[in-house]
Amino acid sequence: EEFLNRLRLTEPHVKSFLHVSETVLNEADEIDRKIDRNEDVGPLAGVLVAVKDNICTADMPSTAGSKILENYRPPFDATAVRKLKESGAIIVGKTNLDEFGMGSTTEGSAYQVTANPWDLECVPGGSSGGSAAAVSARQCVVSLGSDTGGSVRQPASFCGVVGLKPTYGRVSRYGLVAYASSLDVIGCFGSSVADAGILLQSVCGHDKLDATSSKREVVDFTSQFSPKDYFESQPLKGLRVGVIRETLGDGVDEEVVLSIRGAISHMEELGCIVTEVSLPSFSLGLPAYYVLASSESSSNLSRYDGVRYGNQIVSDELSSLYGGSRANGLGPEVKRRILMGTYALSAGYYDAYYKRAQQVRTVVQKGFKSALDAHDILISPAAPSAAYKIGEKKNDPLAMYAGDIMTVNVNLAGLPALVLPCGFVQNGLPVGVQMIGAAFDEPASRFRNKHRP
Numbered sequence: 001e002e003f004l005n006r007l008r009l010t011e012p013h014v015k016s017f018l019h020v021s022e023t024v025l026n027e028a029d030e031i032d033r034k035i036d037r038n039e040d041v042g043p044l045a046g047v048l049v050a051v052k053d054n055i056c057t058a059d060m061p062s063t064a065g066s067k068i069l070e071n072y073r074p075p076f077d078a079t080a081v082r083k084l085k086e087s088g089a090i091i092v093g094k095t096n097l098d099e100f101g102m103g104s105t106t107e108g109s110a111y112q113v114t115a116n117p118w119d120l121e122c123v124p125g126g127s128s129g130g131s132a133a134a135v136s137a138r139q140c141v142v143s144l145g146s147d148t149g150g151s152v153r154q155p156a157s158f159c160g161v162v163g164l165k166p167t168y169g170r171v172s173r174y175g176l177v178a179y180a181s182s183l184d185v186i187g188c189f190g191s192s193v194a195d196a197g198i199l200l201q202s203v204c205g206h207d208k209l210d211a212t213s214s215k216r217e218v219v220d221f222t223s224q225f226s227p228k229d230y231f232e233s234q235p236l237k238g239l240r241v242g243v244i245r246e247t248l249g250d251g252v253d254e255e256v257v258l259s260i261r262g263a264i265s266h267m268e269e270l271g272c273i274v275t276e277v278s279l280p281s282f283s284l285g286l287p288a289y290y291v292l293a294s295s296e297s298s299s300n301l302s303r304y305d306g307v308r309y310g311n312q313i314v315s316d317e318l319s320s321l322y323g324g325s326r327a328n329g330l331g332p333e334v335k336r337r338i339l340m341g342t343y344a345l346s347a348g349y350y351d352a353y354y355k356r357a358q359q360v361r362t363v364v365q366k367g368f369k370s371a372l373d374a375h376d377i378l379i380s381p382a383a384p385s386a387a388y389k390i391g392e393k394k395n396d397p398l399a400m401y402a403g404d405i406m407t408v409n410v411n412l413a414g415l416p417a418l419v420l421p422c423g424f425v426q427n428g429l430p431v432g433v434q435m436i437g438a439a440f441d442e443p444a445s446r447f448r449n450k451h452r453p
């Protein structure tokens with residue numbers, strides 16, 4: 001009730017949700033009854049979770065922020081949603097996003113603009129802006145987002161919450177509306193690292209419905225959280241932290257750099273061994289990402305032809321049925337990506353763009369590999385600036401793309417990364433620091449096992 005009241009109060013201003021469940025209290029009552037009967041209720045019993053609207057839910061609409069899926073109700077739950085329900089969580093609703101996850105501000109939703117709870121005139125980031133704002137405004141406890149090029153981490157930074165992008169393959173993509181399949185991953189928002197870890201614990205693991213989901217054993221992400229003696233036990237002593245030099249220079253707001261430097265000194269005080277590391281390929285990631293993500297999306301989005309899903313513009317002529325449905329159902333940014341991707345994949349330009357971008361991807365992966373051989377984690381800002389005004393970059397796609405510089409490399413390499421609030425800029429907006437780990441090392445066991453056998 002407390003969360004629902006808060007939601008009623010804040011939602012007219014923040015607009016995080018595209019759909020709010022009407023059965024939350026009934027589900028909570030049912031959990032109470034189970035407890036009375038001594039039945040097992042699961043580790044997330046009664047925890048309110050919001051789910052990004054590109055993750056399929058059988059009992060709620062799933063629009064992916066697009067008009068073309070306006071009345072779409074999937075006949076199934078995404079694996080992550082099924083697991084949440086099995087853990088006893090209550091899905092409070094579906095959150096707003098940039099159409100199909102393409103964007104960095106949530107202004108690209110076909111339905112509404114979400115506001116940043118810290119300053120309602122500012123964007124919450126994107127594309128998972130609704131999920132980040134919902135946690136930030138305390139409309140739910142935790143939420144699921146998706147991260148193809150930063151869509152969990154950048155909004156976490158803008159909204160002052162924790163955002164966790166797991167290793168590619170850690171969480172099943174079954175039921176996640178595909179944007180760029182080799183980069184997409186479902187991620188977690190919470191108001192603490194422990195909350196994000198607990199959420200990840202309940203949704204991850206191998207799934208035979210997603211061939212790219214990992215068969216690795218799921219380790220306990222939360223066992224090391226023992227808040228009482230956490231700092232006394234000096235858990236970070238000896239942690240080798242590499243600060244990525246290329247991320248604290250030109251093009252990054254000075255106040256953001258100051259916040260990150262503050263976080264770095266704090267880590268040093270906690271016993272981390274901090275050194276600078278250079279990733280010369282860092283700036284190559286952005287153009288490579290936009291070629292690859294657009295290419296994959298042009299292929300993935302071909303399924304929205306007006307026949308199988310969502311809105312259809314009726315016509316006797318098949319090509320105008322396709323054309324009409326797409327022209328009417330897809331927004332400008334999505335059309336731009338499809339055109340760019342089709343171009344990059346076309347016979348005459350494939351070698352120059354798509355193939356080249358794949359080669360860059362390998363270079364980026366190798367760069368991270370050697371940096372992470374020498375360090376336990378790598379540090380950078382989550383974004384080059386704090387949140388900016390709604391409308392500021394809406395008509396400048398290249399400026400919007402440039403804001404993804406800190407996050408896209410991590411997706412190209414498939415690595416896990418956590419964004420943690422670490423300070424504020426002068427106008428009071430939060431800043432997040434990004435911590436990048438080795439593949440499948442979300443709990444930092446590499447470091448822990450070495451230091452505490």
Ligand code: GLN
Nearest residue numbers: 101102103148149150151
């Ligand atoms: N802003 C990036 C894009 O538009 C990343 C989006 C995402 O991670 N879904 O592609």
